[in-house]
Amino acid sequence: MFADVSFPISSYQTFSYKVPKVLKEQVAIGVRVKVPFGNRKAQGIVVGIQKTTEFKGKISEIESLIDNKPVLNENLWSLIKWLSEYYYTPLGIAAKVVLPANLSTKYKPKNQLFVKAISKENPLFKRAKAQKAVYDYLVSVNELVSVQSLNALSSNSRSVCKKLAAKGLVYLEEKPIIPDLTRLAFNPINKKIRLTRHQNKALEKMTNAMDNNSFKPFLLHGVTGSGKTEIYIEAARHVIKQNKTVILLLPEIALTPQIAGRFKAAFGEDVALWHSKLSQSARAWTWKQICEGIFKVIIGARSAIFAPLKNLGLIIVDEE
Numbered sequence: 572m573f574a575d576v577s578f579p580i581s582s583y584q585t586f587s588y589k590v591p592k593v594l595k596e597q598v599a600i601g602v603r604v605k606v607p608f609g610n611r612k613a614q615g616i617v618v619g620i621q622k623t624t625e626f627k628g629k630i631s632e633i634e635s636l637i638d639n640k641p642v643l644n645e646n647l648w649s650l651i652k653w654l655s656e657y658y659y660t661p662l663g664i665a666a667k668v669v670l671p672a673n674l675s676t677k678y679k680p681k682n683q684l685f686v687k688a689i690s691k692e693n694p695l696f697k698r699a700k701a702q703k704a705v706y707d708y709l710v711s712v713n714e715l716v717s718v719q720s721l722n723a724l725s726s727n728s729r730s731v732c733k734k735l736a737a738k739g740l741v742y743l744e745e746k747p748i749i750p751d752l753t754r755l756a757f758n759p760i761n762k763k764i765r766l767t768r769h770q771n772k773a774l775e776k777m778t779n780a781m782d783n784n785s786f787k788p789f790l791l792h793g794v795t796g797s798g799k800t801e802i803y804i805e806a807a808r809h810v811i812k813q814n815k816t817v818i819l820l821l822p823e824i825a826l827t828p829q830i831a832g833r834f835k836a837a838f839g840e841d842v843a844l845w846h847s848k849l850s851q852s853a854r855a856w857t858w859k860q861i862c863e864g865i866f867k868v869i870i871g872a873r874s875a876i877f878a879p880l881k882n883l884g885l886i887i888v889d890e891e
Contacts (some may be wrong), residue, residue: 574598574633575619575756579667583655586615587624589632598633600648601641601862603674604716607631616666618648636698642862644675647879671854682745684718686732690740699734701725706735715744763802774802778809782885790891800830803887804837811838811867815884819870822890823847830889831870845871845878 572595575585588606590598598604604617609748614637624630643651647669657663688709696703704724709716721728744771766774773791780787791799807817824846834842843857843866860866862879870877876886 573621576615578615601643603637651756687715697871803866810884816880819887841867
């Protein structure tokens, strides 16, 4: 078994390496590897798998894997090859443009503690007024909320929630905070919207094309506030129900918070941001999460078009 490996160098060719038996189950298209290259060690990315090779000379072996899982899929690799051919650019350089820098960077997002009521009893709290206030609120909202958001009800909400958990009244869950380094608000913006007749007509034409699995461009024309975002959301909802994914491209980062808030309210934790203001470590983490299928909607500026989403069903270009 042989692997075709591409490097971020000025070369239009890929290089063949023998896959050791111990790595045969792990080597796949999109996995980065460490290999001998000339008189040095180099990192490359596997872009093809072959059972045999026509090369008659000595073939070096892959030394080790950098990733346990692919950092790009076959569709993205096809796009990289197209970029290389269209712009007369070496494959490795095209791949370097698409892939985030420092993908090997170790990054673990901070966890945030969430709480939810699991009992609707009316327990006696006696003197524990803070516990009663927090518990009553959790019962009323009946959903997972961050412990930090309860600080208005108690000066020590973490301690209060732990005491409620010990009594079996609530359960606690830690969840990672999705990186958002825009330093702007990225909160859910809930709006109850009923589509107009014209909006429904436009949406119907779009969903018909989606159901036929055919590529078709649509132009939505309307002034600011005319309701284009509502159509975006409903179109995205339609493809997500089909187990497909969505990219929303914005002309600039400054427009991200409001539209991201609308999508966050509609799709919750399926939404991620991708833009130049993310640190390299946050970009690497987000990229790997996208590869694993954690996110269904990616919102960002131009570079978001390279997000390694699987089964892409809709690309929205806002303010085109």
